Structures are given as C-alpha cells and as structure tokens.
Amino acid sequence: MSRADPGEVLAALGDPTRQQIVTRLASGQARTATELARDLPITRQGVAKHLATLRDARVVHREEVGRESRYRLDRDAIAAARSWIADVEATWDARLDRLADLAERDD
Amino acid sequence: MSRADPGEVLAALGDPTRQQIVTRLASGQARTATELARDLPITRQGVAKHLATLRDARVVHREEVGRESRYRLDRDAIAAARSWIADVEATWDARLDRLADLAERDD
DNA sequence: CAGATGTGCAACTCCATGGTTGCGTGTTGT
DNA sequence: ACAACACGCAACCATGGAGTTGCACATCTG
Numbered sequence: 001m002s003r004a005d006p007g008e009v010l011a012a013l014g015d016p017t018r019q020q021i022v023t024r025l026a027s028g029q030a031r032t033a034t035e036l037a038r039d040l041p042i043t044r045q046g047v048a049k050h051l052a053t054l055r056d057a058r059v060v061h062r063e064e065v066g067r068e069s070r071y072r073l074d075r076d077a078i079a080a081a082r083s084w085i086a087d088v089e090a091t092w093d094a095r096l097d098r099l100a101d102l103a104e105r106d107d
Numbered sequence: 108m109s110r111a112d113p114g115e116v117l118a119a120l121g122d123p124t125r126q127q128i129v130t131r132l133a134s135g136q137a138r139t140a141t142e143l144a145r146d147l148p149i150t151r152q153g154v155a156k157h158l159a160t161l162r163d164a165r166v167v168h169r170e171e172v173g174r175e176s177r178y179r180l181d182r183d184a185i186a187a188a189r190s191w192i193a194d195v196e197a198t199w200d201a202r203l204d205r206l207a208d209l210a211e212r213d214d
Numbered sequence: 215c216a217g218a219t220g221t222g223c224a225a226c227t228c229c230a231t232g233g234t235t236g237c238g239t240g241t242t243g244t
Numbered sequence: 245a246c247a248a249c250a251c252g253c254a255a256c257c258a259t260g261g262a263g264t265t266g267c268a269c270a271t272c273t274g
Binding site for chain 1: 231232233234235240241242
C-alpha cells in the first residue's frame, strides 16, 4: 500500500469545492455524499467525483455501512501535505540563515 | 494590500510544475523564468504563466532588475496555506478528543 | 549603432476535469 | 413484497488552463 504523495494531496486540496468538503469532514462526523451535497451547490454525483479524487489522494477513505458509504478524513495524507509545505519553508529559512551568516561575517 | 487567500495558495501549489518551481525557488536564489525553464520540460513562456499564477496567489513576487525580472518566494503566503491545513488537522483532533471524552464518560 | 539577449503579451491548441443527466443495482423498512 | 432510498457507473458537455508559437519591445554589450 503506497503512501500518500504530498504533491497529489496538494492537487486534491487545490479545488475550492474539495476544500469545503474537507472542512465539513474535519468539523463533523464521517459524512455521505448525499449529506455533503445538501450543503453544496452541486449534485450528489458531483460530490461523489470529488470524493473519488480525494480518495485517490488518500485524503479520505470510504466506510461502507449497509446501503450507504460514509467518508472519513485520513489524517496522515493531510499531514504529508502540511509537511511538504513546512519543508519548503524550512529550506527557505535555512537559506536566509546562510545569508545572515554571510552578513555577520562581513562585519 | 489584501493578504493571501489560503485556498488560492493551495490551488496554486496544486500543480506539479508549480511545485517544482517552488522547490527550486526555496533551495536557491531568486530565479528568472528563463533560468527555471532550463530545468523544466516546458518553454520559458510556460514557466512565465505559472509564475504569473503564483504571483496572483502571492506565493511569489517579482523583482525587476534591468532587463530581467527575478522571482522570489513569499514566505507569508506559503505559511498561510500550511496554517489552513494545520487548522483542519486541529479541528479533526479536537473532534477525536471529544469522542475520547464521551468514551471516558461512558465508563 | 547593431546584434544578442531577456521579457511580456496575444492568439491558438488541446486535453483534463468539474459538472450534469440517466440508469441499473443493492438495501431498508413497512 | 414493494416502494423508497442510497449508491456507483457511464456518457456527455463545457470551460479552464497548461502549453505552444509568434511578435514587439526593452536592455545590455561589442
């Protein structure tokens, strides 16, 4: 089972509708596509497609219960994306530190 | 000067090519579109368009020097995106904590 | 000044994808 | 058993955006 690819997760989180879905899933219970569609201006199938791409990116996983399937956040994938961004920041900071060193050494 | 919108930043970071550009910009100096295009399988104009959307999302800002314009990372916007993700995680964690409370109270 | 280099802008493809409708199937509950 | 509900899948449409080429303009250099 391959781990979540940060880049893919970022791409999944890039869409505004999917951002809303993720927000909904974070603040409440695991929800079904039909429930989510009630809050959104798109159809159930539209939501379902978004959930599919979120599932491909491992941001979400499906739990089938009887005739309905509920979707739950997968914390690890989201953490991977945050980690990627944090790495960019860290690298950037390191570069600034080097510049600071040069400035000091310049005195 | 309106601040960076996390959603817009996420969208900007969603594209794989732009992810590479951001990585390049994080690990080195401010670069020009022509320089970046050398590392990438697309033309300079392609890179320029990506830099434009990164600039719209405040992920990057332009520094015009003579006839060339160099692009530099804007740390704040990236931090905003990371913060958004962190919020999702925090909300999710808080929900899990509430569940734990209920479980305890259930004993 | 003339050529080389760097850039931005505009027009043009083309494909990925967000969104829809329609349908068939499985589950629930009365 | 049967109606209502929930879902997945497939076909379809339209728009956006990634990428290209072409060109005009600005800047540097010999």
